[in-house]
Amino acid sequence: MRRQSTAADGQRRATVTDVARRAGVSTATVSRVLNRNYPVAEATRERVETAMRELGYVVNAHARALAGVSNRTVGIIVNEVIDPFYAYIARGVEREAALGGRLCLVCCTQGDPQRELAFIDLMHERRADAVVVVGGSLADRGYTTELARRARELDAGGSKLVLCGRPPLGEQA
Incomplete structure (x- = not known):
């Protein structure tokens, strides 16, 4: 029934x-x-x-996501929304996303790299079209490996990880 x-x-x-x-x-x-x-x-x-x-x-966006269809969402992951640098970037991403009929979800890591990875996973679960990670790079090989793995997983699912104000992940992503 x-x-x-x-x-x-x-x-x-x-x-x-x-x-x-x-x-x-x-x-x-x-x-x-x-x-x-x-x-x-x-x-x-x-x-x-x-x-x-x-x-x-x-x-029904949830039903579309279950069917494997994009839910027309862009995730923006920043350190802090009150910082003018991050707010300016988020505003630009949101403006472009809205032109494409997409909703933006802004997540704040408060400088915690584990929260950043968790937010990327959450956006992947929600079938976001893209996940934009802004600034705050961490010079840690283990972290970079995890970020590259998530980039590959997003790509395999039809999404993209976009790094803004960060060095590229190299050949591994």
Whole structure:
């Protein structure tokens, strides 16, 4: 039995199946319209988008992430948000991400390299499109090896680790 999703006001949330039924198409067609990954006739696209508006359909980001689809998120990892250097970089990243319809999550390490690695792991779990690590490099071979490993894992999952104000990780990443 499928669990019913409800909004904060207690009303049942519209599903892809509801949108498909309203638009007179298959759920696969609704998915294609949402993902824009397959050609759909303009008239069909308009019917689906109209049905979505009429039903108040909102994409479930958690379900998309479970399906292996990007959740359109960019992680920004900084030492401190109150430092003007980090705030300026975060603002620029957020501005560019927003132009691409992405949400930015800012994480503060407070100078703790283990927190930094944990935040990278968290962004990877959430299928972030990119993880931007700003400043605060640590000259430690073990740490650099761990950071390079995470860069490779992100890349294998279709994401990127971006180093800003840091030396490159070398050939290992």
